[in-house]
Amino acid sequence: MLLLGARDLRQAWQSAGLWLPVAFLLLVASLYPFAVGPDAALLRRSGGGMLWIAALLASLLPVDRLVAPDRDAGVLDQIALRGIGEEMVVLARLVAHWLGFGPALMIATLPAAALLKLDGDRVMMLELGLLIGTPALAALGLLVATLTAGLRSSGALAGLLALPLAVPLLIFGAGTLGDGSGAALKFLGAASLLLVAITPFAGGAAIRASRE
Amino acid sequence: MSGAALRLSGVACARGGRLLFRGVDLALAPGGSALLKGPNGIGKSSLMRICAGLLRAAAGTVERQGRIALADERLALDGEQSLRQALAFWARLDGADAAKLDEAIETVALGALGEVPVRMLSTGQRKRAALARVIAGSAPIWLLDEPGNGLDDASLALLGVAVERHLARGGIVLAASHQPLPLSSPVTLALADYVPKDMLPCE
Secondary structure, eight states: OHHHHHHHHHHHHHSGGGHHHHHHHHHHHHHHHHHHOSOHHHHHHHHHHHHHHHHHHHHHTTHHHHSHHHHHHTHHHHHHHTTOOHHHHHHHHHHHHHHHHHHHHHHHHHHHHHHTTOOHHHHHHHHHHHHHHHHHHHHHHHHHHHHHTTSTTHHHHHHHHHHHHHHHHHHHHHHTTSSSHHHHHHHHHHHHHHHHHHHHHHHHHHHHHTTO | OTTOEEEEEEEEEEETTEEEEEEEEEEEOTTOEEEEEOOTTSSHHHHHHHHHTSSOOSEEEEEEESOEEEEOSOOOSOTTSBHHHHHHHHHHHHTOOHHHHHHHHHHTTOGGGTTSBGGGOOHHHHHHHHHHHHHHHTOSEEEEESTTTTOOHHHHHHHHHHHHHHHHTTOEEEEEOSSOOOOSSOEEEEGGGGSOGGGSOOO
16 A cells, blocks of 8 residues: 555656646636736635636646556556555555645645735635645546546546536635635535545446456 | 466356357366467457456356466556666565565566666567566466567577476466467467357358
8 A cells, every 4th residue: 555655656756747737726827817907806806716726627637647557557457466456546546646736736826826916814715725625636636537547538528527526626615715714614624525535436446347 | 386276167258248258167276387379359368357357257257266467468567667666566565575576587587677767678578577577476376468479589488487487386377379388288278169159250
């Protein structure tokens, strides 16, 4: 389990894909004021939600690299031969995937929030929401990656599959920035726990099914 | 390695709604080897995956006693890593120590290439790398899918030596190949004999 996680983490570091979500988030944050105009009040009001959208889309960027290469190279089969359950494989990858992009995304949010003129309270709330929400984003990305591994044009399908599951995260995540943030945080936590809990099982079943 | 066994009885395989073969029986005891023959697409690799437990048989049962090592056409080694590092990952999963891994790499004559990235290796060298993983893992049951593909005469001889040594230790080898392999006195299983009659191509 540790070995698998360490390998996944090393691969995440080695591939330039780790910087992709970070660059994407910063890119959105720097382009958004150009699109809506440099009105500080408007940016402050809408910027937080924009960053949640950016974080969500950024988490979908590495989906085609998460599972498919290992499946095609036979790595998943070789692991299965050694009696390690697919659930463990997905769990190890989930932890490694979150470590690879969760903290990086949270750090990138700081300069992005500055670009959108967010105040201190909102930045704190945004970071707290991302701390709770990024494991769910990682789980969601991994889940659709296991479901679409081995399919052609899996990238487009992954986006479609992720959309309905991502909407609650977005509602509760962006909700933490408005009134009633306490309730939204709890709902975000619940949605996050649910996604993190089902991903190893659903992902493991998807990997097994894709062998047939 | 005593007590290892691989037994198939009445195994059938269906892929894509088509029955590939049926009624395959095979029993291998320690020191036993079998050579799976047949033309392309007849289901040799599918039977290998059924034996490995990666694919469900449409009918029949597969009994395994002992761990399985599979070497198929997919290398499962990280291309960016050096050959030794990439093999070391699997050796650690298999509980093999560094000395055992080194010995396995020497057995397939890849000692000089240990620091070369996997993506730089040639076809034959990759095939030998997969064999090194099988040797280092010391699983009693070896499933070798086309182990001779891309190997030159010297490497084929190395494969023969490795297989003989494994059998002498009481291991089991099931190899699939459409070309002759340096195996002495294996059970030969011609998969074409197990294709349903009505599925044979029309003359």
